[in-house]
Amino acid sequence: MRVASLLASGTEIVAALGAEENLIGISHECDYPESIMHLPRLTRARVNYLAPSDLIHLEVQTLMLTALSLYEVHAEQLEALKPDVIITQEQCNVCAVSLDDVKRIVAQLLKQQVEIVSLNPTSLDEIFQDIFRVANALKRQKQAETLVQSLKARIAAISERCKDLPEKPRTLFVEWLDPIFTGGNWMPELIELANGVSLLSEPKSRSVVYPIQDVLNAQPDVIIIAPCGFKLEQTRKDLHLLTQKPEWRALKAVAEGRVFLADGNAYFNRSGPRIVESLEMLAAMMHPTHFADTLARYQATGLIEPLMPEIASASLRQ
Numbered sequence: 001m002r003v004a005s006l007l008a009s010g011t012e013i014v015a016a017l018g019a020e021e022n023l024i025g026i027s028h029e030c031d032y033p034e035s036i037m038h039l040p041r042l043t044r045a046r047v048n049y050l051a052p053s054d055l056i057h058l059e060v061q062t063l064m065l066t067a068l069s070l071y072e073v074h075a076e077q078l079e080a081l082k083p084d085v086i087i088t089q090e091q092c093n094v095c096a097v098s099l100d101d102v103k104r105i106v107a108q109l110l111k112q113q114v115e116i117v118s119l120n121p122t123s124l125d126e127i128f129q130d131i132f133r134v135a136n137a138l139k140r141q142k143q144a145e146t147l148v149q150s151l152k153a154r155i156a157a158i159s160e161r162c163k164d165l166p167e168k169p170r171t172l173f174v175e176w177l178d179p180i181f182t183g184g185n186w187m188p189e190l191i192e193l194a195n196g197v198s199l200l201s202e203p204k205s206r207s208v209v210y211p212i213q214d215v216l217n218a219q220p221d222v223i224i225i226a227p228c229g230f231k232l233e234q235t236r237k238d239l240h241l242l243t244q245k246p247e248w249r250a251l252k253a254v255a256e257g258r259v260f261l262a263d264g265n266a267y268f269n270r271s272g273p274r275i276v277e278s279l280e281m282l283a284a285m286m287h288p289t290h291f292a293d294t295l296a297r298y299q300a301t302g303l304i305e306p307l308m309p310e311i312a313s314a315s316l317r318q
Helices: 009-017 053-065 075-081 099-108 124-138 141-162 187-193 212-218 232-238 247-248 275-286 292-300
Strands: 003-005 023-026 044-045 069-074 085-089 115-119 170-176 180-182 208-210 222-225 259-262 302-308
Touching: 009 023, 009 085, 009 115, 023 075, 069 275, 085 124, 115 124, 124 141, 141 187, 170 187, 170 212, 180 259, 187 275, 208 212, 212 247, 222 275, 222 292, 232 259, 259 275, 275 292, 275 302, 292 302
Parallel strands: 003 023, 003 085, 085 115, 170 222, 222 259
Antiparallel strands: 044 069, 170 180, 180 208, 259 302
């Protein structure tokens, strides 16, 4: 079984199912587990995702107007690898290679029969369904049952710790800095599991753009900033795009020091097995006293960074 994964979460699912040895190629975004990093990269981005958030958004919009895909698949390399299974997605054309692109390449170049597994989750349950979808293609159904049972048990344990806590913080999850996108899909569900109220987003919905005035009107108790595809360093560089807005300083969460940065590349926005760690981080940021050890652990590994009030309210500029 030869598997080409054009999606980071798909690669993680394959590895979690114990089928890492079947991987023959991965996307330019795949970075976990570390042991897959030597594999051929079968895609590249046409957008400079190291640019500031506002410029990335502009470049994405410009490419979409030209009807060009945001990603290029190295079709000849994919053909040479002769995959039996290709894992892709149809959830978000901004996040990874689209299903249509893969279908076109398979029809034009790949002569052998190839099974395309396309992932499109909008909720936790659909993430679990995708695990079974990949497992069916890889003939790993029993491994999928064990994995999903384990993930569900861990989620239930975290939720159980949260459910009787006295505070139910009104939480805003920021998925992009400029413009401000709030996290949709499974993020409202995770916030509710951590005994919070999700603001400006609905379960299973797409991410939505909001002006800063709407954020001010909502007055969240907690703000979590984890832009899709950004690690902490890149988020810090772009933070001034939020903090320079006059409305930002008037936010309750900013004044009370309840603003957190988090790794939005590997967690939160990636619909793979590490979604459980994402829930654990959410619980720690929303209930830092109750989850003090957890918060400290994730801070030590560079995945969470609380912002002090004087920093959160400053107009940070590069």
